[in-house]
Amino acid sequence: MRAFVAVLARDLRLAGRIGGSGALGLVFFLMIVVLVPFALGPDLNLLSRIGPAILWLAAVLATLIGLDRLFQADEEDGSLDLIAGTPAPLELVVVAKVLAHWLTTGLPLALAAPLFGLLVALTPTAMAATSLTLLVGTPALTFIGAAGAALTASIRRGGLILAVVVLPLMIPTLIFGVSATEAAGGGTVPFATPLMILAALSLVAAVTGTLAAAAALRWGE
Amino acid sequence: MRLIAETLSCRRSGRRIFSGLSFALADGEALVVTGRNGAGKSSLLAILAGRLRPEAGRLRAEGIGERTIPETLHVVGHRDGLKGALTAQENLAFARDLLGGAALAPREALARLGLAHAAALPVGYLSAGQRRRVALARLLVCRRPLWLLDEPTAALDAASREALAGLMREHLAAGGLVIAATHQSLGLDEARRLSIEAYRPPAPSGADLAAEFDR
Numbered sequence: 001m002r003a004f005v006a007v008l009a010r011d012l013r014l015a016g017r018i019g020g021s022g023a024l025g026l027v028f029f030l031m032i033v034v035l036v037p038f039a040l041g042p043d044l045n046l047l048s049r050i051g052p053a054i055l056w057l058a059a060v061l062a063t064l065i066g067l068d069r070l071f072q073a074d075e076e077d078g079s080l081d082l083i084a085g086t087p088a089p090l091e092l093v094v095v096a097k098v099l100a101h102w103l104t105t106g107l108p109l110a111l112a113a114p115l116f117g118l119l120v121a122l123t124p125t126a127m128a129a130t131s132l133t134l135l136v137g138t139p140a141l142t143f144i145g146a147a148g149a150a151l152t153a154s155i156r157r158g159g160l161i162l163a164v165v166v167l168p169l170m171i172p173t174l175i176f177g178v179s180a181t182e183a184a185g186g187g188t189v190p191f192a193t194p195l196m197i198l199a200a201l202s203l204v205a206a207v208t209g210t211l212a213a214a215a216a217l218r219w220g221e
Numbered sequence: 222m223r224l225i226a227e228t229l230s231c232r233r234s235g236r237r238i239f240s241g242l243s244f245a246l247a248d249g250e251a252l253v254v255t256g257r258n259g260a261g262k263s264s265l266l267a268i269l270a271g272r273l274r275p276e277a278g279r280l281r282a283e284g285i286g287e288r289t290i291p292e293t294l295h296v297v298g299h300r301d302g303l304k305g306a307l308t309a310q311e312n313l314a315f316a317r318d319l320l321g322g323a324a325l326a327p328r329e330a331l332a333r334l335g336l337a338h339a340a341a342l343p344v345g346y347l348s349a350g351q352r353r354r355v356a357l358a359r360l361l362v363c364r365r366p367l368w369l370l371d372e373p374t375a376a377l378d379a380a381s382r383e384a385l386a387g388l389m390r391e392h393l394a395a396g397g398l399v400i401a402a403t404h405q406s407l408g409l410d411e412a413r414r415l416s417i418e419a420y421r422p423p424a425p426s427g428a429d430l431a432a433e434f435d436r
Contacts, residue, residue, distance in 0.1 A: 002318050002321065003318065003319045003320075003321070005318070006315050006318030006319050007319065009315075010304070010307070010311075010315045013307065013311070014304060014306055014307065017306035017307070076300070077300055077301070077302060077303065077304065077305075078298065078299075078300025078301055078302035078303075079302045079304070081270065081272055081296055081298070081300065081302060082296075082302040082316060082319065082320075083319065084270070084271065084272060084291055085270075085291045085292060085294065085295070085296070085320055086292075086319045086320055086321070087288070087292050087320075087321055088319075
């Protein structure tokens with residue numbers, strides 16, 4: 001438990017220091033959301049209809065920011081060798097690192113979604129729904145990404161490979177995230193159904209992503 | 222503890238580096254591994270640290286109870302495992318919490334290596350020798366019986382080399398084990414020596430070389 005807290009605190013501190021990816025994901029998220037109205041033109045009806053999808057797509061891409069360095073930075077400077085000597089299981093260390101990444105990327109995205117929703121003319125209901133679905137769904141994105149990050153940890157310029165490997169696996173999360181948000185604005189499906197599936201995806205990803213990332217790090221040794 | 226290596230052999234990217242390497246090391250003993258560049262010193266230390274799987278042979282330890290071998294050792298090598306954005310003190314506090322078995326406080330450990338003044342500086346601002354001393358201070362922050370040191374004196378000045386020799390003698394006197402790969406004298410007179418070049422596989426003949434290339 002002590003090792004868990006130590007890794008979590010260190011990664012949060014690193015994200016806040018110079019060269020960390022603390023606020024970068026959020027700024028990237030904002031950039032994508034700002035670009036869309038410029039590309040589509042000022043059609044408010046169209047924007048508010050596709051707004052949730054844009055926010056979710058932006059969240060998926062913003063999650064990838066900093067993900068490639070999740071284990072690579074530790075591999076390069078020898079911190080992984082240090083971590084290999086801890087009495088705590090490697091899975092616990094992986095969970096701590098993923099949690100730190102989610103707290104600095106996924107959580108701010110979910111909290112900022114209502115604000116950014118203004119840019120794509122979302123209704124208040126859709127803003128709340130987007131925020132909630134991002135809160136429930138972004139852990140799945142981060143855990144899936146962590147498995148890819150562990151696989152590409154020892155590859156130079158693994159960031160692009162990471163995106164190619166990981167993005168297809170994020171499709172189910174994207175589908176249910178967007179459909180839950182749209183269900184909140186009225187439709188044939190109640191809001192709870194896709195939201196529950198989204199929550200299930202996050203829980204499954206938390207287990208499989210952790211095990212896969214730890215296995216990839218061990219294998220990489 | 223007692224560390225026993227039995228006929229270890231190592232292959233990296235298809236080439237066998239050493240084979241049939243055996244030794245046993247007991248409490249209070251030091252082993253200095255020597256050999257030319259690329260002879261496999263770092264590979265041997267990586268095998269001992271559990272970061273590399275030997276091609277053949279076995280590594281075991283006695284008297285460490287429930288712990289695995291990686292949990293009983295410290296590694297200080299080329300990659301120092303320090304985060305440039307964190308201060309020396311934060312780096313050491315992290316190592317202490319991660320590894321457990323706290324001994325000296327980070328600030329005292331830094332003082333032992335003559336770096337008390339740099340405790341609050343980000344490690345990224347330190348020179349190579351100072352970084353190495355921060356990494357060596359990790360040896361004192363957590364108590365672990367086996368020290369694996371890869372070129373520990375690289376970038377160190379004469380005074381720091383002397384301080385390191387003192388720390389190693391102290392550790393050995395307290396029943397610890399030291400395995401160091403080095404080109405330079407470490408000031409350990411009673412240390413056993415192991416020349417890794419003695420375990421080089423016989424030079425491959427022409428036919429073997431062709432087989433290597435075919436692979």
